[in-house]
Amino acid sequence: MPPIIELETIRRTQILEAALQTISAQGCANVTLDDICRASGLSKGGLTYYYKSKRELFLAAFTEFFERIFARGKETMDRFDDPLEKLLSFDWLYNPEDPDGFIGYPVLFDFMSIAVHDEEYRKIFHDWVDNWVVLLKEAIVLGVNRGMFHEMDCESAARGISAIYQGIATRWFLAPGMHSRLWALDTLENAVKGLLFSSDREAGR
Amino acid sequence: MPPIIELETIRRTQILEAALQTISAQGCANVTLDDICRASGLSKGGLTYYYKSKRELFLAAFTEFFERIFARGKETMDRFDDPLEKLLSFDWLYNPEDPDGFIGYPVLFDFMSIAVHDEEYRKIFHDWVDNWVVLLKEAIVLGVNRGMFHEMDCESAARGISAIYQGIATRWFLAPGMHSRLWALDTLENAVKGLLFSSDREAGR
DNA sequence: GGGTACCGACTGGTCGGTCGGTTGTTCGAC
DNA sequence: GTCGAACAACCGACCGACCAGTCGGTACCC
Numbered sequence: 001m002p003p004i005i006e007l008e009t010i011r012r013t014q015i016l017e018a019a020l021q022t023i024s025a026q027g028c029a030n031v032t033l034d035d036i037c038r039a040s041g042l043s044k045g046g047l048t049y050y051y052k053s054k055r056e057l058f059l060a061a062f063t064e065f066f067e068r069i070f071a072r073g074k075e076t077m078d079r080f081d082d083p084l085e086k087l088l089s090f091d092w093l094y095n096p097e098d099p100d101g102f103i104g105y106p107v108l109f110d111f112m113s114i115a116v117h118d119e120e121y122r123k124i125f126h127d128w129v130d131n132w133v134v135l136l137k138e139a140i141v142l143g144v145n146r147g148m149f150h151e152m153d154c155e156s157a158a159r160g161i162s163a164i165y166q167g168i169a170t171r172w173f174l175a176p177g178m179h180s181r182l183w184a185l186d187t188l189e190n191a192v193k194g195l196l197f198s199s200d201r202e203a204g205r
Numbered sequence: 206m207p208p209i210i211e212l213e214t215i216r217r218t219q220i221l222e223a224a225l226q227t228i229s230a231q232g233c234a235n236v237t238l239d240d241i242c243r244a245s246g247l248s249k250g251g252l253t254y255y256y257k258s259k260r261e262l263f264l265a266a267f268t269e270f271f272e273r274i275f276a277r278g279k280e281t282m283d284r285f286d287d288p289l290e291k292l293l294s295f296d297w298l299y300n301p302e303d304p305d306g307f308i309g310y311p312v313l314f315d316f317m318s319i320a321v322h323d324e325e326y327r328k329i330f331h332d333w334v335d336n337w338v339v340l341l342k343e344a345i346v347l348g349v350n351r352g353m354f355h356e357m358d359c360e361s362a363a364r365g366i367s368a369i370y371q372g373i374a375t376r377w378f379l380a381p382g383m384h385s386r387l388w389a390l391d392t393l394e395n396a397v398k399g400l401l402f403s404s405d406r407e408a409g410r
Numbered sequence: 411g412g413g414t415a416c417c418g419a420c421t422g423g424t425c426g427g428t429c430g431g432t433t434g435t436t437c438g439a440c
Numbered sequence: 441g442t443c444g445a446a447c448a449a450c451c452g453a454c455c456g457a458c459c460a461g462t463c464g465g466t467a468c469c470c
Contacts, residue, residue: 007414007415011415026322027318027319027321027322028234028318029233029234029319030322032458032459032460033459033460033461034459034460042416042417043416043417043418044417044418044419044460044461044462045415045416045417045418045462045463046415046416046417047416048416048460048461048462049414049415049416050415052461053460053461054460054461105321106318106321106322109314109317109318109321110318110321112314112318112375112379113232113233113234113311113314113315113317113318114232114234115379116232116310116311116314116315116379117231117232117235117311122379122380125379125380126380126382126383129376129380129383130383156388156391156392159376159383159384159388159392160373160388160392160395160396162376163372163373163375163376163384163392164369164372164373164392164396165372166372166375166376167368167369167370167371167372167373167375168365168368168369168372170317170368170371170372170375171334171364171367171368171371174317174320174321174327174330175327175330175331175334177331178331178334178335178364179364179368183361183364183365186361187361187364187365187368187369187400190365190399190400190403191365191369191396191397191399191400192396192399193399193403194395194396194397194398194399194400194402194403195392195395195396195399197399198395198398198399212448212449216449237424237425237426238425238426238427239425239426247450247451248450248451248452249426249427249428249451249452249453250428250429250449250450250451250452251449251450251451252450253426253427253428253450254448254449254450255449257427258426258427259425259426259427411470412469412470413468413469413470414467414468414469414470415466415467415468415469416465416466416467416468417464417465417466417467418463418464418465419462419463419464419465420461420462420463420464421459421460421461421462421463422459422460422461422462423458423459423460423461424457424458424459424460425456425457425458426455426456426457426458427454427455427456427457428453428454428455428456429452429453429454429455430451430452430453430454431450431451431452431453432449432450432451433448433449433450433451434447434448434449434450435446435447435448435449436445436446436447436448437444437445437446438443438444438445438446439442439443439444439445440441440442440443
């Protein structure tokens with residue numbers, strides 16, 4: 001009788017989880033394979049059995065990370081019906097109590113600094129951004145169709161909102177003493193409204 | 206007769222320049238002292254003579270970097286009289302031809318990913334952000350005094366504008382194919398106007 | 411007995427830091 | 441005026457720590 005869940009699946013998620021935790025806590029540059037072995041409860045040989053190289057493991061870990069964050073975002077967004085509320089539903093990003101979100105920042109920063117010099121990493125980043133854009137764009141189109149927002153280049157606006165989220169998040173996370181959760185939410189709302197309700201905005205990019 | 210410029214000053218800037226170029230091109234994690242030696246034209250011994258450790262050298266390089274960028278921003282901003290124009294004067298950030306700005310992105314990304322796990326780095330980041338905030342806040346206060354913007358918490362708004370700049374810049378740099386210069390400028394303008402002209406914005410944070 | 415899953419000692423390469431040495435310059439003693 | 445001591449500026453071979461990847465083994469199952 002085969003096991004209900006593939007052992008391989010268990011091990012791989014176990015390893016990726018350990019990798020993400022370790023990367024988040026120590027930063028990519030300071031993570032050794034031995035660290036991940038310790039965190040995952042496997043030996044070096046065991047690790048190598050599932051991931052042939054450090055690079056392969058890291059790429060898998062980051063991919064897993066982006067999938068998780070995106071799933072979380074989509075899930076939260078789907079809870080709202082109002083387009084504007086959908087677009088502002090990512091306040092869990094600015095919640096230090098939130099385990100998913102908070103652990104993610106160090107991972108994201110590490111990822112981006114690597115992506116600068118690495119084509120394959122950059123590709124993952126692009127895909128991730130594109131996923132967000134599709135999601136946000138749907139909400140914007142919905143708002144336009146309902147007459148809440150005026151006509152606009154919805155994709156550009158979606159990219160803008162996504163970028164603004166990240167900019168605010170960066171400050172909020174790296175300098176929390178000076179940037180409160182309230183500041184983050186307030187700034188986000190006004191900036192997003194600036195994109196959606198600006199009177200002189202044209203449809204062209 | 207002593208030399209007109211201190212030799213030490215020449216060497217130190219020579220080394221820091223080499224370090225920044227190398228970091229920008231290869232990424233912190235891939236930079237060795239030998240790389241910087243090669244780039245600066247000094248030997249390992251010569252390097253060590255001026256900077257006792259890799260960490261000390263890197264901290265000095267990053268500090269130098271932040272000073273340069275800030276000086277550049279201030280200089281550009283001072284050219285304008287109109288407060289709104291001042292606040293939108295950083296379009297050189299979104300110019301791939303600009304040597305200062307463009308080389309800076311990889312450096313900034315590297316810096317932030319280290320700052321996550323390093324108190325001393327984080328301190329430098331905080332100071333840098335604070336400098337920007339002071340600068341932007343002055344322009345906002347000016348606008349409020351002239352009656353162009355309504356009353357608001359000028360510091361919060363300054364922090365918001367600064368964060369938005371960075372968010373847009375991040376996307377523009379890391380995924381240039383999907384985020385044109387025009388998109389960056391357009392998004393920036395609307396988001397900033399959202400902060401400055403929002404009707405329901407209160408003075409409290 | 412062959413295959414899957416895993417172990418952990420070992421190795422080879424890399425890199426930050428060290429250190430003995432060299433060159434050139436200044437300056438006081440004679 | 442010159443000798444040499446002291447020092448600043450710099451060189452580059454070397455060392456030792458660290459670490460990714462390897463590989464011969466083991467245990468268990470079919």
